[in-house]
Amino acid sequence: MNNYTHIFHGTAFSSEFPKKVTILKDYLFFIDTNGMIKKMIGPEQAEYPALLETYEGQANFHRLAEGQYFLPGFVDLHVHAPQWAQSGTALDIPLYDWLHTYTFPLEAKYADLSFASSVYEDLVSTLLANGTTTVLYFATVHKEASLLLAKICAEKGQRGLVGKVVMDDPEQNPSYYRDADTKTALADTESFILAVKELAKEAKQGVYPVVTPRFIPSCSDEALKGLGELAAKYDTHIQSHCSESDWAHGYVKERLGKHDAFALHDFGLLGDKSVMAHCNFLDDNDAALFAETGTAISHCPLSNAYFANSVLPLKRFQSMGIDIGLGTDISAGATPSLYDNAKQAVVSSRMLEDGVNQALPAEERGVPDSRISIHEAFYLATAGGGESLSLPIGRLQENYTWDVQIIDTKAPTAKLPIFSEAEDLDDIFQKILYLVRPDNISEVWVQGEKVHSRS
Numbered sequence: 143m144n145n146y147t148h149i150f151h152g153t154a155f156s157s158e159f160p161k162k163v164t165i166l167k168d169y170l171f172f173i174d175t176n177g178m179i180k181k182m183i184g185p186e187q188a189e190y191p192a193l194l195e196t197y198e199g200q201a202n203f204h205r206l207a208e209g210q211y212f213l214p215g216f217v218d219l220h221v222h223a224p225q226w227a228q229s230g231t232a233l234d235i236p237l238y239d240w241l242h243t244y245t246f247p248l249e250a251k252y253a254d255l256s257f258a259s260s261v262y263e264d265l266v267s268t269l270l271a272n273g274t275t276t277v278l279y280f281a282t283v284h285k286e287a288s289l290l291l292a293k294i295c296a297e298k299g300q301r302g303l304v305g306k307v308v309m310d311d312p313e314q315n316p317s318y319y320r321d322a323d324t325k326t327a328l329a330d331t332e333s334f335i336l337a338v339k340e341l342a343k344e345a346k347q348g349v350y351p352v353v354t355p356r357f358i359p360s361c362s363d364e365a366l367k368g369l370g371e372l373a374a375k376y377d378t379h380i381q382s383h384c385s386e387s388d389w390a391h392g393y394v395k396e397r398l399g400k401h402d403a404f405a406l407h408d409f410g411l412l413g414d415k416s417v418m419a420h421c422n423f424l425d426d427n428d429a430a431l432f433a434e435t436g437t438a439i440s441h442c443p444l445s446n447a448y449f450a451n452s453v454l455p456l457k458r459f460q461s462m463g464i465d466i467g468l469g470t471d472i473s474a475g476a477t478p479s480l481y482d483n484a485k486q487a488v489v490s491s492r493m494l495e496d497g498v499n500q501a502l503p504a505e506e507r508g509v510p511d512s513r514i515s516i517h518e519a520f521y522l523a524t525a526g527g528g529e530s531l532s533l534p535i536g537r538l539q540e541n542y543t544w545d546v547q548i549i550d551t552k553a554p555t556a557k558l559p560i561f562s563e564a565e566d567l568d569d570i571f572q573k574i575l576y577l578v579r580p581d582n583i584s585e586v587w588v589q590g591e592k593v594h595s596r597s
């Protein structure tokens with residue numbers, strides 16, 4: 143045997159920077175006992191033939207079959223785990239009504255741990271089967287059910303960053319679904335953080351507590367301030383919604399006299415480990431504050447089309463230096479697939495650039511330099527997500543985690559249209575991004591462990 147837990151051989155695609163997908167043809171990947179990529183050797187390197195000869199045939203050597211490829215596992219920066227139970231429904235009403243008539247009544251049901259368990263087990267397995275290896279989750283206000291979600295991630299081998307949601311304002315939240323009071327909201331958050339940190343000791347891939355004010359409208363000033371202090375005390379990640387819609391943006395401006403970006407900053411809720419969902423309505427000052435504090439954006443293009451009635455000016459914010467990754471925003475986005483969201487990110491960006499009002503002359507319709515390619519969308523789903531979370535994930539690179547999805551382009555029930563073995567690898571990459579379904583994802587690995595096999 144050898145010093146590695148696994149050695150993989152095959153062709154991989156990985157993002158270097160937004161516009162550059164690196165093709166690693168016939169590479170060897172050496173995985174250490176911590177599940178990290180210790181070494182990568184390609185055919186152009188002198189030691190390659192000897193290494194291949196040495197390791198091939200050993201019990202822990204895995205060679206991809208013809209038509210199979212490695213992609214980094216996807217990083218989903220925005221999932222409301224409880225909302226999985228209503229995914230695909232009620233996508234045609236305004237955000238405020240959707241929250242009060244559908245979402246809060248559903249989330250209230252997670253006081254029941256057996257209901258929570260059935261939904262969360264199914265969701266975590268479904269996300270893994272869709273190639274998603276790391277997820278930043280909102281749970282509910284319930285401390286126990288939120289902890290259960292973290293436990294299910296730990297057991298199934300997914301890297302879960304989980305927040306107990308805080309909604310303490312009695313004026314803004316319904317009596318059947320909110321924290322008992324501000325003090326309880328903060329005390330529950332603190333004991334949740336400690337419990338997840340304890341759980342993390344047993345989870346090789348990492349599970350992390352996340353400080354999670356739902357959004358400013360649902361929280362009192364005192365809770366927001368207390369949450370900022372807890373995040374600093376325990377050095378946790380932070381997540382919330384920021385400037386999602388005209389309604390949310392306007393509400394904060396009226397209550398606090400400033401934009402939510404500055405309000406969140408004043409409460410100690412922006413920083414390197416902060417990820418804010420949506421952010422469609424940030425102005426240039428808000429965006430500059432995000433860049434300066436290292437705060438990332440989770441871009442949820444499908445959800446934005448349904449509930450925010452807007453498109454994130456992604457290229458503008460990226461050029462200002464903000465880290466951006468992709469989120470499904472289950473269930474405001476109905477799909478568990480980041481492939482679907484990567485495709486939508488491309489479509490939305492094209493519509494932003496070209497504009498849609500034919501009554502205007504072509505040159506006045508859109509916002510120039512807004513479009514992204516599928517390669518850039520892939521960056522958002524992988525390396526961009528890793529950078530947003532400040533974790534060594536989302537790239538096939540030395541000293542990054544072995545989090546991969548093995549794509550089978552010849553899956554019997556989902557064959558991709560590849561008719562020549564000599565087809566250009568960048569063309570194959572694009573076909574994968576546009577056409578993959580869960581049937582094509584034959585295996586998923588997280589931190590060097592196999593966590594999903596297509597049945």
Ligand code: GUN
Pocket residue numbers: 222237241245356357383386445449471474
């Ligand atoms: N704003 C506050 N809560 C939510 C939510 O659950 N989904 C979305 N899309 N926006 C929100």
Ligand code: FE
Pocket residue numbers: 220222383419471474
């Ligand atoms: Fe959301």
